[in-house]
Amino acid sequence: MPHLKSQAIPVQAPLRDQVAEALRAALIAGDLRPGVVYSAPTLAAELGVSATPVREAMLDLAREGLVEAVRNKGFRVTEMTERDLDEFTEIRTLIEVPTVGRVATTATAEQLEALRPSAQEIVTAAREHDVLAYVEADHRFHLGLLSLAGNHHLVQVVADLRTRSRLFGLGSLNETGRLVASAEEHVELLDLMVAGRGAEAEECMRRHLAHVRTLWAEGTARPLRG
Structure with missing residues (x-):
């Protein structure tokens, strides 16, 4: 029950x-x-x-x-397999990494800084173990960032992928503090983009998605409350 x-x-x-x-x-x-x-x-x-x-x-x-x-x-x-996780990560990497690099060179500092409250909210939520606030702020940050590319359909594709790859049992990882490092990567990414360092921003996003993939695997493997 x-x-x-x-x-x-x-x-x-x-x-x-x-x-x-x-x-x-x-x-x-x-x-x-x-x-x-x-x-x-x-x-x-x-x-x-x-x-x-x-x-x-x-x-x-x-x-x-x-x-x-x-x-x-x-x-x-729905149960997610290792193959599902790999495929979701691959698709998001193909879309989000080059998009971040492009937005770093086309978006204004004001547009990027408008995302900072969400990035900071992600970190605060992770530190306070507020998993729902974490997920909501993370969703808002990533889709807000991608929207700066000006492609509505791209944002919708990633939004759908994010929905389908929700981390079941995220709360168990949150309780151990494992989400804090991933949360802080959002601030690092934003700082790189504001500085116009597109190549480094791409690498940060690639690393972040790989980190998320690891958290997915650990979250689905850990015993869940029932």
């Missing part, structure tokens, strides 16, 4: 979206485990809502590749 009571949904909130966010948070924290089938009534009872918005939210998560429907049973949390 998952433990989702801390994610109880306020009655005035738009249920489908709020339930989906609560379930995403549970995936990140490791409260919903890869490979396990969860029924809508069980999750609904945990969240204090009816089963209908849970089913609707689960269908949204299924479209994102985070869960899959199991006939007459519920939804199974």
Whole structure:
């Protein structure tokens, strides 16, 4: 049985979206485990809502590749293989590394500095073990940075990859402080880009994505809370 009571949904909130966010948070924290089938009534009872918005939210998560429907049973949390992790990292490297190099030479210092609050928020969240704030700030920083390239479709592709490669059980790594080093790489990357050091920024992004790949592997390998 998952433990989702801390994610109880306020009655005035738009249920489908709020339930989906609560379930995403549970995936990140490791409260919903890869490979396990969860029924809508069980999750609904945990969240204090009816089963209908849970089913609707689960269908949204299924479209994102985070869960899959199991006939007459519920939804199974998607398991990621080592090959999946390698392929996600390869695609992101092919897209994000050269984009960072280009943005370092085309974006203004003001545009780049506008991303600094998000970069600093990532570090603060990692140090304070606030995994949800970490994920939200990380998402905002990376997509904001890529948007400076002026290619909406590129941003959408990376956003989809990031959604599908969410780190199940990220909370267990966060508790050990393993996310701090990765968090600090965002500030390093931004400093390099503000200085116009495109080649070094590309190398920093390449190193950061490799670091993220390692965290993915460790996060999926560690025992998750249940």
